[in-house]
Amino acid sequence: MPNDVFISYRRKDSDFVSQLHRELTNRGISAWFDKESIEVGDHWRSSIAEGIRDCRVFVLVLSPDAVQSINIRKEVDLAESHQKPIVPLVWRKTDIPVMFEYALAGIQWIEFNEAASAENFDKLAGIIQRILGGEPAGVEQPTEPTPSTRPQRGSAGRRGRGTAQEVSATGTGVGVITKVVTQISSFTAAEQDAINEELKWLFTAADHFLKVRRGEAAPSAPVSVAIPPEAEPAAGANNALLPSLDDFAQQMADTQIQGIIKQINIYLRNLAIELEKQALQGGAAQSNLALINSIKLQQQSIADRTQELAGLIQQLYGIRVYGPDDIKNQLAG
Numbered sequence: 001m002p003n004d005v006f007i008s009y010r011r012k013d014s015d016f017v018s019q020l021h022r023e024l025t026n027r028g029i030s031a032w033f034d035k036e037s038i039e040v041g042d043h044w045r046s047s048i049a050e051g052i053r054d055c056r057v058f059v060l061v062l063s064p065d066a067v068q069s070i071n072i073r074k075e076v077d078l079a080e081s082h083q084k085p086i087v088p089l090v091w092r093k094t095d096i097p098v099m100f101e102y103a104l105a106g107i108q109w110i111e112f113n114e115a116a117s118a119e120n121f122d123k124l125a126g127i128i129q130r131i132l133g134g135e136p137a138g139v140e141q142p143t144e145p146t147p148s149t150r151p152q153r154g155s156a157g158r159r160g161r162g163t164a165q166e167v168s169a170t171g172t173g174v175g176v177i178t179k180v181v182t183q184i185s186s187f188t189a190a191e192q193d194a195i196n197e198e199l200k201w202l203f204t205a206a207d208h209f210l211k212v213r214r215g216e217a218a219p220s221a222p223v224s225v226a227i228p229p230e231a232e233p234a235a236g237a238n239n240a241l242l243p244s245l246d247d248f249a250q251q252m253a254d255t256q257i258q259g260i261i262k263q264i265n266i267y268l269r270n271l272a273i274e275l276e277k278q279a280l281q282g283g284a285a286q287s288n289l290a291l292i293n294s295i296k297l298q299q300q301s302i303a304d305r306t307q308e309l310a311g312l313i314q315q316l317y318g319i320r321v322y323g324p325d326d327i328k329n330q331l332a333g
Contacts, residue, residue, distance in 0.1 A: 004132055006055035006084075007033040008075045010066040013091055016116060017061060020089075023121040029128055031059075046282025049078060053280075057131050058084040059124075060104075063092035067100055068189040070182070076103050077178040078279060081272055085131050089124060097189075098196040099182060102174045169210060172261050173203025175268040176306055179275065180299050184330055191326075197228045198323035199306075205313050206257055212241060213254045219243075227319055237318030245316065253312055260312075264305045271298035296331065303328040 005024060009017045017033055024031045032051045048071075052058065058079040066072050079086055080103055088104050090111040096104065108127055112120050177196050181187065187195070204225040211217040222239040233239075274295045278285040285291055307324040314320045 002054040002056070003030040003032040003051070004055065005029055005031040005057045005059050005128060006051050006079070007031055007059050007061065008066075008072055008079075009033065009061035010063060010069050010072065012065045013061055013063050016091055019116055020059075020061070020121075024125060024128070027121070027125040029125060029132075046280055046284075048075065049276075049279035049282070052078045052084065053082055055084060057128050058086045059128070060086060060088045062088055062090045062094055062096075062100075064094040066091075067094050067097055070185060070189060070192075073099055073178075073182045073189075073192070074279075076100065077182055078276075080178070081276065087124070087127060087131070097193045098200050099177055099192065102177065169203045169207035169257070169261050172264050172268070173199050173206075176203070176264065176302060179268055179271050180302050180327060183275065183295075183299070184327070186330055186333070194228075194230060195323040195326055198231060198321040201225045201228050201231065201319075202306075202310055202313055202321050202323070205317055205319075206261065206309060209241065209250075209257065209313070209316055210254065213250065223317070228321060230322065232320040232322075234318035234320075239317070239319070241316055242318050250316075253316055256312055257309065260305050260309050264302055264309075267298050267302045267305070271295065271302070274298065300328070300331050303331055 007017055007020065014035065018035065021031050021033055021035075032055060034048070052075060058076075060066075060072075060076060076086070076099075086104065086107055088107070088109050090109065090113060092114055110120070110124050110127060177199055181192050181195055181199070184192075201223065205223045208217060208221075208223045212219050212221075219241045220243075227233055227237075227239050274291060277291055278288075278295065281288060281291070303324060307328055310321055310324045
């Protein structure tokens with residue numbers, strides 16, 4: 001039977017999660033987590049994928065260990081792919097990496113901060129029950145910073161100035177982070193975070209440029225995301241468009257960037273379908289060479305286009321990021 005809630009957590013927090021499971025059950029909320037819900041013979045990955053697919057609310061237990069878990073990053077991406085309401089529960093205070101920033105910005109938070117009190121459990125249960133009942137639940141903003149550039153679903157379909165359809169560069173960047181970087185198991189969590197910081201800047205810069213072209217931002221205004229520490233700025237680069245660019249160069253770049261973003265979005269849609277198949281097949285996916293090759297082909301195509309985007313943005317802003325090169329090299333290995 002489908003459960004009301006899927007609980008995503010790190011093993012180090014399992015004692016608390018066992019209590020969380022009991023407390024939700026006692027309040028009439030059915031909850032899935034692997035200690036209770038995986039039966040003998042079930043494969044871990046396929047059971048996780050099915051649990052997320054079939055749940056109605058995804059509860060993410062945040063802690064310093066959780067945000068470093070590659071598997072939890074994949075679970076959050078799968079929950080987003082299925083458009084599950086996500087409720088972040090801060091069990092232990094932690095910094096929030098870029099991958100989680102985009103997934104969790106502007107949605108409900110509840111901070112336990114290691115206080116497993118009846119009051120906190122009641123508060124969480126109330127939020128979940130409102131979501132299950134289809135009622136809007138109030139947003140409790142976390143103390144951790146969240147990005148203001150997170151795209152809203154459906155925001156990419158508007159038309160600007162009566163001409164070509166606008167593209168959501170930041171939304172595309174989120175897809176590259178979650179569908180490519182997060183899925184490359186050979187990257188450590190720290191390596192993912194460093195690459196994601198560069199991708200966050202890269203796609204925000206692309207979005208900034210497109211806004212300048214639409215007259216929505218001043219050419220001298222800086223990109224809203226700081227230059228990543230591992231990026232390489234040219235002499236005089238200040239996180240704004242280079243003043244030496246003429247209108248013809250900008251017009252050419254505008255067309256190229258929009259084309260790249262649209263191509264990446266097509267590959268991302270195809271990749272999401274293949275990753276869903278992989279998750280549901282569990283261990284059997286390891287021997288499905290056609291599926292493995294299809295996933296890698298989509299990821300490599302995305303890496304190629306992202307590398308092209310990085311080259312264009314370097315010409316426009318004088319700042320080089322190496323994250324796309326790292327992705328391409330890792331996929332080629």
